[in-house]
Amino acid sequence: GAGVSQSPSNKVTEKGKDVELRCDPISGHTALYWYRQRLGQGLEFLIYFQGNSAPDKSGLPSDRFSAERTGESVSTLTIQRTQQEDSAVYLCASNSISGGFTDTQYFGPGTRLTVL
Amino acid sequence: AQRVTQPEKLLSVFKGAPVELKCNYSYSGSPELFWYVQYSRQRLQLLLRHISRESIKGFTADLNKGETSFHLKKPFAQEEDSAMYYCALSGWSSSNTGKLIFGQGTTLQVKP
Numbered sequence: 525g526a527g528v529s530q531s532p533s534n535k536v537t538e539k540g541k542d543v544e545l546r547c548d549p550i551s552g553h554t555a556l557y558w559y560r561q562r563l564g565q566g567l568e569f570l571i572y573f574q575g576n577s578a579p580d581k582s583g584l585p586s587d588r589f590s591a592e593r594t595g596e597s598v599s600t601l602t603i604q605r606t607q608q609e610d611s612a613v614y615l616c617a618s619n620s621i622s623g624g625f626t627d628t629q630y631f632g633p634g635t636r637l638t639v640l
Numbered sequence: 641a642q643r644v645t646q647p648e649k650l651l652s653v654f655k656g657a658p659v660e661l662k663c664n665y666s667y668s669g670s671p672e673l674f675w676y677v678q679y680s681r682q683r684l685q686l687l688l689r690h691i692s693r694e695s696i697k698g699f700t701a702d703l704n705k706g707e708t709s710f711h712l713k714k715p716f717a718q719e720e721d722s723a724m725y726y727c728a729l730s731g732w733s734s735s736n737t738g739k740l741i742f743g744q745g746t747t748l749q750v751k752p
Binding site: 527555557559564565566567568569572574579580583615617619627628629630631632633634 | 644646683684685686689726728737738739740741742743744745
């Protein structure tokens with residue numbers, strides 16, 4: 525079946541502009557995660573959705589970052605008033621959490637954001 | 641604090657040599673440990689997890705709770721093993737969200 529998809533694959537924006545990044549998880553996956561990978565660093569957790577609610581937003585770096593999920597499917601990560609330090613690859617992953625164990629997270633190809 | 645440490649940014653070996661990618665973790669509960677791999681121009685994918693206790697593509701990893709380590713090993717490296725490897729942990733508790741905490745990654749370069 526289709527894997528996790530993300531769009532756009534690349535986004536170049538000017539400092540101060542808002543951007544929206546989209547994630548389409550695997551159909552039927554109730555859990556959705558956003559991560560960020562800045563150059564030379566590991567992946568940082570941003571936010572977790574279970575269904576349409578976000579019980580863990582602890583990784584969002586500032587109030588300029590927000591995310592929503594609708595229909596237990598598509599999620600959008602919005603960054604307002606982008607700064608150069610927001611430049612990174614933004615990765616989305618989805619899985620089904622069952623039985624108290626963490627099922628495999630399936631990752632999308634990422635969106636490379638460059639803020640000039 | 642929850643943390644994953646991969647001390648080597650780059651590990652370069654010759655084909656046929658043994659490989660060990662180091663991973664140490666800090667976690668105050670019952671962690672699940674994973675190795676994820678990203679081959680060139682491909683997306684991040686799961687290589688193996690400690691719960692499965694299996695060997696994938698010749699790689700194994702044993703969780704050592706005493707040393708808080710989860711090193712990835714392969715006895716004979718192949719050129720196709722060249723990739724970026726990430727160690728990650730997830731906590732299992734009543735408040736578990738399944739989020740992964742990643743190390744900074746180790747680039748494995750297998751030379752012919």
